[in-house]
Amino acid sequence: MTQDKKFSQVLDLSKKILAEYDLCDNCLGRLFAKKLHLTSNKLLGKKIHKKLKIQNKKCHICKNAFDTVHFYLEKMQSASSQYQYKTFLVGAKLKPSVLDRDDHIRSQFKLKGIDAVKTSITREIAKQYSKKIHKKPVQQDQDLTITVDFKTESCEVHSKSLCLSGRYVKPVRDVPQKQKPCQNCLGKGCVTCNHHGMAEFDSVEGMICKYIFEKFGAVQAKITWIGGEDTTSLVSGKGRPFFAKITNPKKRKVTIPKTVISNKIKIHNLKQIAKIPQGPIPFRSKAVLQITTEGQITPESIAKLDELNNNTVAIYEKSGKRSEKKIHSVSYVINSPNSFTLKMSLDGGIPLKHFVSGDDVFPNVSDLMSNKSKLEQFDFDEVSTR
Numbered sequence: 001m002t003q004d005k006k007f008s009q010v011l012d013l014s015k016k017i018l019a020e021y022d023l024c025d026n027c028l029g030r031l032f033a034k035k036l037h038l039t040s041n042k043l044l045g046k047k048i049h050k051k052l053k054i055q056n057k058k059c060h061i062c063k064n065a066f067d068t069v070h071f072y073l074e075k076m077q078s079a080s081s082q083y084q085y086k087t088f089l090v091g092a093k094l095k096p097s098v099l100d101r102d103d104h105i106r107s108q109f110k111l112k113g114i115d116a117v118k119t120s121i122t123r124e125i126a127k128q129y130s131k132k133i134h135k136k137p138v139q140q141d142q143d144l145t146i147t148v149d150f151k152t153e154s155c156e157v158h159s160k161s162l163c164l165s166g167r168y169v170k171p172v173r174d175v176p177q178k179q180k181p182c183q184n185c186l187g188k189g190c191v192t193c194n195h196h197g198m199a200e201f202d203s204v205e206g207m208i209c210k211y212i213f214e215k216f217g218a219v220q221a222k223i224t225w226i227g228g229e230d231t232t233s234l235v236s237g238k239g240r241p242f243f244a245k246i247t248n249p250k251k252r253k254v255t256i257p258k259t260v261i262s263n264k265i266k267i268h269n270l271k272q273i274a275k276i277p278q279g280p281i282p283f284r285s286k287a288v289l290q291i292t293t294e295g296q297i298t299p300e301s302i303a304k305l306d307e308l309n310n311n312t313v314a315i316y317e318k319s320g321k322r323s324e325k326k327i328h329s330v331s332y333v334i335n336s337p338n339s340f341t342l343k344m345s346l347d348g349g350i351p352l353k354h355f356v357s358g359d360d361v362f363p364n365v366s367d368l369m370s371n372k373s374k375l376e377q378f379d380f381d382e383v384s385t386r
Contacts, residue, residue: 006036014048017109024059025049026066027102030120031111041120042066061101061117065094065150066124072148073129075155082217083159084252085143087136090126093149094118122148143252162216162246166270167239168204175264176231179206195219207262208244217250224276226283227348229380237382239268241283243276283348284328286382288341291356291365294372296337304368305330305342313350316360325350339376352378 010032017023017031029038029045038044049056058064080088094117102117115123125148126137147156181187182199189195197220201210209221224243229235260267312324325347334340342365351361356375358366366373 003036010036011048011051013109015052017105018052018054021060021105022057023061024056024064024066026120026124027059027061027117028056030117031106031109031114034114061105062098062121065098065121068150069125069128071153072125072155073132076125076129076146076148076157077133079155079157080144080146082250083144083157084250085135085159087138087142088126088129088144088146089138089140089142090122090129091145091147092118092122092125093147093151094121095151098150159248159250159252162249162252163273163276164212164244164246164270165241165273165276166208166244167241167268168208168235169237169239169266169268170204170229170233170235170264171266172264173232173234176203177205177225177228179203179209189220201263204265207265208242208267211260211262211267212244212246215251215254215256216246218246218248220247221245222247226281226385227285227380227383230378232377234379235383236380237286238384239266240380240383241385243273245276282386284345284384284386285348285380286343286345287352288343288379288381289352289356289375290339290377291342292339292374292376293369294338297334297340297369297371299334301369301371302332302334302340304370305332305365307363307368308344311363313355313364314362315350315354316362323349348383 014028014032018028023031023045025042025045027041027045028048029041029043032048033039033041033044036044045056059066076090098117105111106114129146130137141160143160145158145160147158149155179198179201180203182190182193182197184190184192184199185197187197189197193199196209196213198206198209201207205223208223212218212221222245224245226241226243229240256270258269260270308327308330310326310328312326315323315325317323327347327350328345331343332340353359353375354364355361356365356373358364358373
């Protein structure tokens with residue numbers, strides 16, 4: 001069928017539609033643009049109106065929403081002005097009645113394979129916004145998502161999350177690893193905590209997050225830990241690895257020093273990565289344990305700990321699940337009749353307090369020495385991923 005024949009058929013059907021409904025150039029052209037292999041809905045609609053000598057008034061479908069595009073372009077530019085981004089995606093929220101009227105006309109006149117009104121509006125906004133700001137609209141993996149709400153005449157902006165990896169060194173004691181959530185919102189984010197989910201920054205997590213918030217212009221971040229330590233533990237050497245996912249960052253490209261001193265901790269090699277590894281991350285630690293015993297320590301009893309060298313221990317959870325972890329090396333020094341220092345290189349995931357006391361870990365220090373033992377303090381010299 002020739003293009004002229006197709007256009008003639010479009011005119012006949014358009015005349016029937018316009019006899020019942022007023023449609024704007026964009027909505028009318030959208031109904032037939034794909035059939036005629038044309039890209040501009042507006043130009044086609046204008047041509048049809050002109051050929052039929054029919055002037056459109058208020059569009060039955062969109063209520064002339066396309067005439068408000070420039071109004072929303074200004075709102076979009078204002079809302080996104082603080083964000084760094086190269087690519088963007090536009091979304092739209094329309095009144096349900098707009099979608100219903102569009103569906104009704106397409107069904108009534110058996111129009112298939114055409115774009116919905118929502119698709120047409122978002123595409124038009126994205127095209128004009130791209131010209132205005134000289135950035136690229138994309139359909140996936142966008143830096144910025146801008147949602148235009150025609151119901152409330154507003155616009156929301158959300159940027160793609162960023163992922164970081166780094167290490168921290170904790171050279172002082174009495175610093176907890178994890179931060180207590182804001183008591184008002186329980187970590188969700190509220191006005192009281194400036195939407196951070198945490199009201200204070202006196203932990204390793206809090207100090208890392210505070211630096212991230214200031215550097216990337218973000219308000220929330222989720223830390224993935226590679227193991228953990230007590231409040232009283234030190235973390236030395238190259239530090240403990242961690243990952244961070246930053247929610248809705250305003251800045252995407254920042255310069256980070258190789259070492260960052262954030263209050264009581266040091267952060268090393270903080271850098272952006274493509275994504276955080278999924279699932280458990282195997283790691284190995286070098287730990288220094290300070291242990292006390294109920295009975296006196298003898299050379300014969302402490303020598304029993306040599307059996308742990310290059311051996312595995314079984315860990316039993318309350319659920320009944322059993323797992324095995326390896327201890328790669330051990331060494332020890334007696335400090336007093338009832339205390340000693342135990343140095344170990346071991347797989348991550350061994351609960352050290354239970355390993356010493358003998359609770360649900362076999363073999364363990366208390367059983368091997370036949371002397372009830374207690375872990376008083378433990379530090380980490382090195383934590384490495386495999």
